[in-house]
Amino acid sequence: MADNAHGSQPVVRFETHPSRYQHLKLSFDGAIARLSLDVVEDKPLRPGYILKQNSYDLGVDIELADAIERLRFEHPEVRAVVVSSNQPKIFCAGANIYMLGSSTHAFKVNFCKFTNETRLSLEEACAESGQHYIAALNGVAAGGGYELALACEHIVLCDDGSSAVSFPETPLLAVLPGTGGLTRLVDKRKVRRDLADVFSTLAEGVRGKRAKEWRLVDEVAPKSKFDETVLARAQAFVSSTPERKGPGVTLPALEARRWEQDGRCGADYRYVAVSVDAEQRLAQVTALGPEGAPPKTAEELRRLGADAWHLRFARELDDVLVDLRFNQPEVGLVVLKTAGDGAAVRAWDEALLTLAKDDWFAKEIVLKLKRTLKRLDLMAKSLFSFAEPGSCFAGTLLELALASDRTYAKSGETQAFIALSSMSFGPLPMPNGLTRLETRFLGEPGKAEALREERDFIDAETALEKGLVTFAPDDIDWDDEVRIAIEERASLSPDALTGMEANLRFAGPETMESKIFARLSAWQNWIFQRPNAVGERGALTMYGRPERPEFDWRRT
Amino acid sequence: MSTVVTSEKIPNNVDLSSDKKLQRALEAWQPKFVDWWKQMGPEGFQEDDVYLRTAVSVDSDGWAHYDYVKMPDYRWGIFLADPIPDRKIGFGDFMGQDAWQSVPGEFRNILRRLVVTQGDTEPASVEQQRLLGAICPSLYDLRNLYQVNVEEGRHLWAMVYLLQSHFGRDGREEAEALLERRSGNPDKPRILGAFNEPCKHWLSFFSFTYFTDRDGKYQLLALAESGFDPLARTTRFMLTEEAHHMFVGETGIQRIVERTVELMKKNKNEDARAEGGIDLPTIQRFINFWYSVSLDLFGGEISSNAANYFASSLKGRAKEEKYEDHVALTQVMNIDVPIVEAGAFKGMKSEEVPLRNAMNEVLREEYVADSQRGLDKWNRVIEKAGFSFRFKLPHKRFHRASGIYAGLTFDPEGRPISREEWEAKKDEWVPSPADDAYVLSLMQKPIYDPNQMANWIAAPPRGIKGQPVNYAYVRHEA
Numbered sequence A: 001m002a003d004n005a006h007g008s009q010p011v012v013r014f015e016t017h018p019s020r021y022q023h024l025k026l027s028f029d030g031a032i033a034r035l036s037l038d039v040v041e042d043k044p045l046r047p048g049y050i051l052k053q054n055s056y057d058l059g060v061d062i063e064l065a066d067a068i069e070r071l072r073f074e075h076p077e078v079r080a081v082v083v084s085s086n087q088p089k090i091f092c093a094g095a096n097i098y099m100l101g102s103s104t105h106a107f108k109v110n111f112c113k114f115t116n117e118t119r120l121s122l123e124e125a126c127a128e129s130g131q132h133y134i135a136a137l138n139g140v141a142a143g144g145g146y147e148l149a150l151a152c153e154h155i156v157l158c159d160d161g162s163s164a165v166s167f168p169e170t171p172l173l174a175v176l177p178g179t180g181g182l183t184r185l186v187d188k189r190k191v192r193r194d195l196a197d198v199f200s201t202l203a204e205g206v207r208g209k210r211a212k213e214w215r216l217v218d219e220v221a222p223k224s225k226f227d228e229t230v231l232a233r234a235q236a237f238v239s240s241t242p243e244r245k246g247p248g249v250t251l252p253a254l255e256a257r258r259w260e261q262d263g264r265c266g267a268d269y270r271y272v273a274v275s276v277d278a279e280q281r282l283a284q285v286t287a288l289g290p291e292g293a294p295p296k297t298a299e300e301l302r303r304l305g306a307d308a309w310h311l312r313f314a315r316e317l318d319d320v321l322v323d324l325r326f327n328q329p330e331v332g333l334v335v336l337k338t339a340g341d342g343a344a345v346r347a348w349d350e351a352l353l354t355l356a357k358d359d360w361f362a363k364e365i366v367l368k369l370k371r372t373l374k375r376l377d378l379m380a381k382s383l384f385s386f387a388e389p390g391s392c393f394a395g396t397l398l399e400l401a402l403a404s405d406r407t408y409a410k411s412g413e414t415q416a417f418i419a420l421s422s423m424s425f426g427p428l429p430m431p432n433g434l435t436r437l438e439t440r441f442l443g444e445p446g447k448a449e450a451l452r453e454e455r456d457f458i459d460a461e462t463a464l465e466k467g468l469v470t471f472a473p474d475d476i477d478w479d480d481e482v483r484i485a486i487e488e489r490a491s492l493s494p495d496a497l498t499g500m501e502a503n504l505r506f507a508g509p510e511t512m513e514s515k516i517f518a519r520l521s522a523w524q525n526w527i528f529q530r531p532n533a534v535g536e537r538g539a540l541t542m543y544g545r546p547e548r549p550e551f552d553w554r555r556t
Numbered sequence B: 001m002s003t004v005v006t007s008e009k010i011p012n013n014v015d016l017s018s019d020k021k022l023q024r025a026l027e028a029w030q031p032k033f034v035d036w037w038k039q040m041g042p043e044g045f046q047e048d049d050v051y052l053r054t055a056v057s058v059d060s061d062g063w064a065h066y067d068y069v070k071m072p073d074y075r076w077g078i079f080l081a082d083p084i085p086d087r088k089i090g091f092g093d094f095m096g097q098d099a100w101q102s103v104p105g106e107f108r109n110i111l112r113r114l115v116v117t118q119g120d121t122e123p124a125s126v127e128q129q130r131l132l133g134a135i136c137p138s139l140y141d142l143r144n145l146y147q148v149n150v151e152e153g154r155h156l157w158a159m160v161y162l163l164q165s166h167f168g169r170d171g172r173e174e175a176e177a178l179l180e181r182r183s184g185n186p187d188k189p190r191i192l193g194a195f196n197e198p199c200k201h202w203l204s205f206f207s208f209t210y211f212t213d214r215d216g217k218y219q220l221l222a223l224a225e226s227g228f229d230p231l232a233r234t235t236r237f238m239l240t241e242e243a244h245h246m247f248v249g250e251t252g253i254q255r256i257v258e259r260t261v262e263l264m265k266k267n268k269n270e271d272a273r274a275e276g277g278i279d280l281p282t283i284q285r286f287i288n289f290w291y292s293v294s295l296d297l298f299g300g301e302i303s304s305n306a307a308n309y310f311a312s313s314l315k316g317r318a319k320e321e322k323y324e325d326h327v328a329l330t331q332v333m334n335i336d337v338p339i340v341e342a343g344a345f346k347g348m349k350s351e352e353v354p355l356r357n358a359m360n361e362v363l364r365e366e367y368v369a370d371s372q373r374g375l376d377k378w379n380r381v382i383e384k385a386g387f388s389f390r391f392k393l394p395h396k397r398f399h400r401a402s403g404i405y406a407g408l409t410f411d412p413e414g415r416p417i418s419r420e421e422w423e424a425k426k427d428e429w430v431p432s433p434a435d436d437a438y439v440l441s442l443m444q445k446p447i448y449d450p451n452q453m454a455n456w457i458a459a460p461p462r463g464i465k466g467q468p469v470n471y472a473y474v475r476h477e478a
């Protein structure tokens, strides 16, 4: 998209490649990969802060997200990934405090969201892709540094008297660990809540054996045995994980064509197009369905590689979503449209899911779709889908509509059709662990499952009846209804809408993931706004300055 | 005036017998300390009688009690300088309030870290020096080494007393951990870098006591200002002992220099090495090394920790009363900060740093000035002997491993140089393995005869506590 940055934040691009990494070193030794943090101090994403002590900013995390993704697609032979630091005595000091201190609120929130998504993708790689991440803490892991370790499947801490894990956020900065750390402590690692309380108020953290006793790490090893302990653990993961047949699938650059014209800007990808109308604070995202017959065998799919429709579509949509979050902060409404042949989408869906039973690459594509659609669920922007004649809200693409806050389907003489596919019933769950259909019909148990019988295309009127769309205006009213829906939405408070949508989207059970995002929005984002953190005398403001912070002692 | 009960197991002026819990905790720690001393203290001389000074009270004659004692039987005690009635906090945000007699909860963790970091240096230096007895230049020097060692042991006791009496279970665990870390052991190193550097021979020992103990002096001076009164009183008394350690270093190097110039005069090429002495450039290299690693101990030039310690009235400046503004909120300090782009050094820029954030640098500057005084004395020896060589302290940027200059290369004048140039010249500037080997070769035969002095060092002008120089300060069967 064209450079339409607002305020002080420069445009951020999310595509990168190991050959361009500045802060990460990715190396391979057979089935074991090494991801070493070596953050270059004077290469922040934007000027104004120094990335000391392996602290990270969005630029570092973009590399991390890219590395995790490429490991999954390009290096199926890798079964263990050792995450460590190339800097002495420090594993990672977490998100850079001066970067946070000098960022807008919106940027901080989106930064935390992105880093959370990256950590979750790492966890998913452990659980679903047979790539087991080991945090080799050869130094201090503080704040976000420890949160990165918490996302890994196994944590080894060097017992050298100085390496420690810590959450200094509360005692030093009057904020919370922003990348799911608190939730992971008690939910994932099952650290006792009182010990977690002590740990989270102890700026210097916990070292050595006590860290193990408190379940903060899995293993401690003396310095002289550290490397061999980590290697042995990596080898154990390798030998207990089934091999995935290579070769990997290279992920080429997406090469979006970005344009700017008459106050609007946009980007055209192969299967996704986005255009932004700054004046209306509106983005329109159009997804194109696949063409031709789907691949029938794993070999055919492999031949398509990164050009396979699902994968290409997911990568493009993903890039659009993060771009909208960071580079279009004033866009409040995203209109989702589709174009193409719904029958083709369904055919491709069924083919991919059949292959995914045995083929790791097909399975990776499904997982990538799942992550991307979760990214959509978590947009702090209103999502409206508009289904018109010629659209293809079917299967995978129907998820766009199901993720939306509202769906409008055109009825009347030339009407829109939607359709379900096997993708609708399980492979693409939301952060709450349910399918979008299950979440939608929480009040009608069994209904989502009963929809499996719907094998035909469903016209707008019927879709309305079945509760699959919100409104089905006919062709006479359509233009007006659409215009009014957009204008009305644009008039409401962006804060209230963000909160309202987040509350309504995630009905049903909690998962660790849903808790992380819910608490991020409800607590961390609130605390990040409060004078005790960012006021003139707040702790985040005062950090590194000669004076001590002052607090407003009233509890809320 | 404080009272001391010397008949107790642990001599003290803190009324230990009235605090049974603390007494029990310390009595439980004592055997572990003695075990550590036997295992990690002076190797080979534990059964010998050593003419040592033992502190039995804090008043001027009370702590100058001299007698023969076997080191494991040394009476390590707990002494705090007498309280100053109604002492007020003298700096920081709590300036003017009553000094704290117990730890404020808000600062418990950072105070504990301060105490542990200081405490860790005390046993560390004993460990670093444990093998020096086998290569000693005289019984006089051997005794001085052990005097320093037992006092470092007592400094450990002082810090352990604070940990045990004010920091609860965490404090007790830290007290144990102080006995578990080992200097130079990669698996459980001492906390600070200089305290993991091997002290292989007596030139390093004298350099260490001159430069590294002097860091101790400044840390203690800064802690002696602390709003936490027990820490202030403890460190004030430790300072009296620290003075002797620096005396050992200063006079030790002075006597080497005296001997070196004597040997230079003797030799027609003014070659001290040819006469079995230590040449002046070699001494300079050891100065460069120990001075620079000691500079690292002061911490980062621009430090939020330092600001926090000062703001919280926990660690002040040395002799705070000589400053006018004790809140230090409005002043700045100009610090030369290297400009590094893409890992490459691009020059220096002067940066205005809020004074509180520059407190480490304030202390370091005082240290630098104080360190110069010994060099001036040694240079006078050389000058009087008619030689033109002069010792020089290297620039603050030289050979630094922490702070803003770490990772960059500077020559002893502070001029930036390339890594290649550093590699090519470093043997001229810091001791090489060959220097260590040479110095060690001079010390292969230890001197245990009270009437002898090693060839590479001059005899001291006088003995200890009125005793002659050739007194049997250590009764050792060679």
Ligand SMILES: [Fe+2]
Binding pocket: B122, B151, B152, B155, B216, B242
């Ligand atoms: Fe000491």
Ligand SMILES: [Fe+2]
Binding pocket: B152, B213, B216, B242, B245
């Ligand atoms: Fe000392």
